[in-house]
Amino acid sequence: xxxxxxxxxxxxxxxxxxxxxxxxxxxxxxxxxxxxxxxxxxxxxxxxxxxxxxxxxxxxxxxxxxxxxxxxxxxxxxxxxxxxxxxxxxxxxxxxxxxxxxxxxxxxxxxxxxxxxxxxxxxxxxxxxxxxxxxxxxxxxxxxxxxxxxxxxxxxxxxxxxxxxxxxxxxxxxxxxxxxxxxxxxxxxxxxxxxxxxxxxxxxxxxxxxxxxxxxxxxxxxxxxxxxxxxxxxxxxxxxxxxxxxxxxxxxxxxxxxxxxxxxxxxxxxxxxxxxxxxxxxxxxxxxxxxxxxxxxxxxxxxxxxxxxxxxxxxxxxxxxxxxxxxxxxxxxxxxxxxxxxxxxxxxxxxxxxxxxxxxxxxxxxxxxxxxxxxxxxxxxxxxxxxxxxxxxxxxxxxxxxxxxxxxxxxxxxxxxxxxxxxxxxxxxxxxxxxxxxxxxxxxxxxxxxxxxxxxxxxxxxxxxxxxxxxxxxxxxxxxxxxxxxxxxxxxxxxxxxxxxxxxxxxxxxxxxxxxxxxxxxxxxxxxxxxxxxxxxxxxxxxxxxxxxxxxxxxxxxxxxxxxxxxxxxxxxxxxxxxxxxxxxxxxxxxxxxxxxxxxxxxxxxxxxxxxxxxxxxxxxxx
Amino acid sequence: xxxxxxxxxxxxxxxxxxxxxxxxxxxxxxxxxxxxxxxxxxxxxxxxxxxxxxxxxxxxxxxxxxxxxxxxxxxxxxxxxxxxxxxxxxxxxxxxxxxxxxxxxxxxxxxxxxxxxxxxxxxxxxxxxxxxxxxxxxxxxxxxxxxxxxxxxxxxxx
Numbered sequence: 001x002x003x004x005x006x007x008x009x010x011x012x013x014x015x016x017x018x019x020x021x022x023x024x025x026x027x028x029x030x031x032x033x034x035x036x037x038x039x040x041x042x043x044x045x046x047x048x049x050x051x052x053x054x055x056x057x058x059x060x061x062x063x064x065x066x067x068x069x070x071x072x073x074x075x076x077x078x079x080x081x082x083x084x085x086x087x088x089x090x091x092x093x094x095x096x097x098x099x100x101x102x103x104x105x106x107x108x109x110x111x112x113x114x115x116x117x118x119x120x121x122x123x124x125x126x127x128x129x130x131x132x133x134x135x136x137x138x139x140x141x142x143x144x145x146x147x148x149x150x151x152x153x154x155x156x157x158x159x160x161x162x163x164x165x166x167x168x169x170x171x172x173x174x175x176x177x178x179x180x181x182x183x184x185x186x187x188x189x190x191x192x193x194x195x196x197x198x199x200x201x202x203x204x205x206x207x208x209x210x211x212x213x214x215x216x217x218x219x220x221x222x223x224x225x226x227x228x229x230x231x232x233x234x235x236x237x238x239x240x241x242x243x244x245x246x247x248x249x250x251x252x253x254x255x256x257x258x259x260x261x262x263x264x265x266x267x268x269x270x271x272x273x274x275x276x277x278x279x280x281x282x283x284x285x286x287x288x289x290x291x292x293x294x295x296x297x298x299x300x301x302x303x304x305x306x307x308x309x310x311x312x313x314x315x316x317x318x319x320x321x322x323x324x325x326x327x328x329x330x331x332x333x334x335x336x337x338x339x340x341x342x343x344x345x346x347x348x349x350x351x352x353x354x355x356x357x358x359x360x361x362x363x364x365x366x367x368x369x370x371x372x373x374x375x376x377x378x379x380x381x382x383x384x385x386x387x388x389x390x391x392x393x394x395x396x397x398x399x400x401x402x403x404x405x406x407x408x409x410x411x412x413x414x415x416x417x418x419x420x421x422x423x424x425x426x427x428x429x430x431x432x433x434x435x436x437x438x439x440x441x442x443x444x445x446x447x448x449x450x451x452x453x454x455x456x457x458x459x460x461x462x463x464x465x466x467x468x469x470x471x472x473x474x475x476x477x478x479x480x481x482x483x484x485x486x487x488x489x490x491x492x493x494x495x496x497x498x499x500x501x502x503x504x505x506x507x508x509x510x511x512x513x514x515x516x517x518x519x520x521x522x523x524x525x526x527x528x529x530x531x532x533x534x535x536x537x538x539x540x541x542x543x544x545x546x547x548x549x550x551x552x553x554x555x556x557x558x559x560x561x562x563x564x565x566x567x568x569x570x571x572x573x574x575x576x577x578x579x580x581x582x583x584x585x586x587x588x589x590x591x592x593x594x595x596x597x598x599x600x601x602x603x604x605x606x607x608x609x610x611x612x613x614x615x616x617x618x619x620x621x622x623x
Numbered sequence: 624x625x626x627x628x629x630x631x632x633x634x635x636x637x638x639x640x641x642x643x644x645x646x647x648x649x650x651x652x653x654x655x656x657x658x659x660x661x662x663x664x665x666x667x668x669x670x671x672x673x674x675x676x677x678x679x680x681x682x683x684x685x686x687x688x689x690x691x692x693x694x695x696x697x698x699x700x701x702x703x704x705x706x707x708x709x710x711x712x713x714x715x716x717x718x719x720x721x722x723x724x725x726x727x728x729x730x731x732x733x734x735x736x737x738x739x740x741x742x743x744x745x746x747x748x749x750x751x752x753x754x755x756x757x758x759x760x761x762x763x764x765x766x767x768x769x770x771x772x773x774x775x776x777x778x779x780x781x
Contacts, residue, residue: 038749038762070751222746223708260654260691262748263760301650302690304745318649320688377750379709385751418708451708465711469745578769580724602724603717604768612769
């Protein structure tokens with residue numbers, strides 16, 4: 001396809017999009033990303049289909065990606081002719097008939113489960129969706145299409161300026177594209193924050209007959225899902241970014257290395273790649289230029305270490321995903337010994353916007369050294385969980401409290417950077433989120449997982465969790481990581497079991513430093529961070545475990561006990577029925593007895609008493 | 624290959640035709656074999672070894688490195704309990720423990736009646752709705768120890 005043909009297609013796409021915006025048919029949008037589906041979006045869609053069929057209404061259902069506020073899932077938007085798109089949150093299938101009846105029978109906007117409308121102007125006294133506290137402080141660049149367009153429809157992407165960045169890129173010499181990215185200040189969004197242009201230049205300057213571009217979608221960081229959401233919601237943005245990167249570094253073959261645990265994202269990518277091929281955006285002489293490029297998908301088989309560049313390459317080559325020492329860096333000698341660039345999904349997804357709107361525009365967001373915006377998955381004990389995008393330099397406090405709405409129980413810490421990052425206490429809440437400040441606090445930016453924990457979370461247990469994770473995922477190649485992390489886990493287990501001594505804390509610190517300095521790759525090099533930062537900022541919690549044999553957050557099993565408060569228990573026997581070991585006994589209507597020798601502390605009785613029983617809160621956990 | 628062969632090897636010959644036979648295809652080949660058989664049978668590994676000219680030893684080395692590959696027949700249903708960070712801080716560990724109790728098996732095991740496999744996974748990417756579990760491909764969100772019991776008590780069709 002030549003550029004003119006694409007222009008024609010774009011023109012048609014634009015009118016198709018405009019028609020959709022003024023559609024005479026009612027439109028129903030369903031947020032059908034993985035998280036929406038997990039919350040029950042498919043069942044909601046079924047209920048909508050049923051209602052439309054039963055009432056003979058010619059409506060159209062469009063599945064869209066994730067718009068961000070996952071705590072409101074399932075989200076359903078209704079757009080009646082002549083009205084803005086109106087969003088409903090936490091919709092259950094049983095709510096659907098009510099909402100539909102209001103629109104179609106009463107001819108008025110349904111008010112129950114109402115979240116907001118997407119219009120610009122005032123409408124019917126309904127708040128604007130993007131004015132909600134969670135969305136207002138955000139700057140949506142990478143996520144601008146997520147939840148708005150149908151990710152399976154190339155025309156939707158084209159109508160919203162899709163592939164304009166590529167056209168711009170193809171009209172320039174590669175040096176100028178590189179210069180644009182340099183001026184934009186874009187740094188790798190996978191975690192390390194290396195300037196994207198510098199990596200590219202190294203690769204481009206290597207004389208070679210073949211260069212490779214790899215999109216790293218092996219989002220292994222537990223607690224992070226930014227890349228999954230972006231691919232599910234706007235796959236073409238990432239693929240357009242791949243074309244721009246490949247053009248600049250002179251690559252002819254690209255790979256997307258994506259986790260097999262993301263089936264929906266893989267499906268969307270496959271479909272998008274087929275659409276590109278059909279539209280002449282992939283293959284020989286793209287848009288009539290000299291540039292040829294193809295993309296293949298490689299499904300990761302489940303190994304966290306494969307997020308490391310050299311391990312990822314080994315995995316694509318069909319080997320065990322074990323890192324090797326660097327240099328040579330992959331930009332010099334990578335896949336099959338050829339110069340290779342590995343960029344994160346978000347880095348690539350940002351490129352089209354920079355090309356289209358200019359380097360200065362992008363550099364206008366963020367701080368002096370960390371430009372632009374960054375997506376984060378805001379999860380854990382925060383009120384409003386979800387996917388967000390904010391300009392770099394925003395403080396942790398603004399993110400956790402203004403966007404996330406704070407915690408239910410008192411705030412304790414925020415963990416950034418996943419298993420490679422650190423746990424930051426309250427005193428760091430005013431730290432700006434950028435590469436330098438987070439590193440200065442002993443954590444890292446990482447790929448964008450922000451896990452908020454409150455007073456109900458035990459810091460020692462969390463440190464044990466992270467070390468346990470990296471220990472399991474250690475590839476076993478180098479001793480500091482393989483053996484060292486195992487010893488750190490053992491020490492943390494000892495502390496959580498109430499067998500710890502004060503000397504163990506120093507041992508942990510010494511081991512941590514050794515592992516950091518001695519490991520071959522960044523998995524080992526950052527693995528001790530969660531434990532080291534916790535020891536630094538939450539030492540008193542460790543000391544409670546070691547000296548007083550108490551777990552202040554009442555989490556560590558060996559240090560807590562379950563007790564029935566006789567005065568509160570009405571003897572409703574609900575707990576007796578759920579106890580898997582028969583530890584609770586007692587006749588109906590009389591306070592029950594809990595046998596500690598049989599209790600496995602599974603929490604079933606506690607939960608059923610809290611939420612389902614007659615008395616409520618008659619069973620407590622204490623330390 | 625004649626028809627008898629492709630019947631006796633459980634569709635392997637058919638499957639291998641999708642590939643070129645290059646070294647770099649080892650992992651995708653194993654993924655497809657597992658999709659076909661549900662796990663990696665020793666005969667299948669032998670066959671792939673001859674075809675790709677990689678020793679069985681090495682193939683086992685690669686396959687055991689990755690969490691995705693299994694070497695025992697799977698149960699009829701697959702229960703995966705997510706223990707990502709968000710799920711962990713919201714009580715994923717308790718969910719796993721309850722599932723283990725209820726099914727009387729450990730992680731990585733199959734119930735004696737072949738009904739359930741139990742696995743812990745690093746992250747299903749639905750962190751905002753933690754804790755989550757997946758029964759086959761259906762993700763259940765905001766789990767509690769009571770909800771997981773209800774799910775396991777529901778009668779399942781094969």
